[in-house]
Amino acid sequence: MRGALEDVRRTALMRTHSALHVLGGVVFRDFGALITGSNMNPLEGRLDFNLDTLPEGFRDRITEAANAEVAADRAIEVRVLPRAEAFALPDIIRTATNLVPADVEVVRLVDITGLDVQADAGTHVASTRSIGEIEIAKVENKGRGFRRVRVRLR
Structure with a gap:
């Protein structure tokens, strides 16, 4: 049996997954909201957040903040820790x-240095600069207390 890696698709998924972590990190840091759902395809995805209301200028604020994190060229590192040690870290479950x-x-952690540390098993790019520009395509109301943020990468 043989397999082949679709490098273009895999890289697009890595960029997208990392972008969703940046978005989740920014929304958690700036608004204290947790993720209630997600989905991704190459170069586009969505995160759902437990936000009762949308703060004034939410879309523009998260667009600016997420792209500032991309421009900061933060390292994205992976490490594994025993479960008890991992869960002793604050906020690893977002x-x-x-x-x-x-x-x-044993818990695998993905660390966007200075922004976001989460238990995660997915593939990521090596630094935020590799993500490229994050566009907030749409913010939707998905019912009481739930907001959906759709992103596209350029």
């Missing part, structure tokens, strides 16, 4: 529900 199964003994 989702409203902890999705790390109870039987996982």
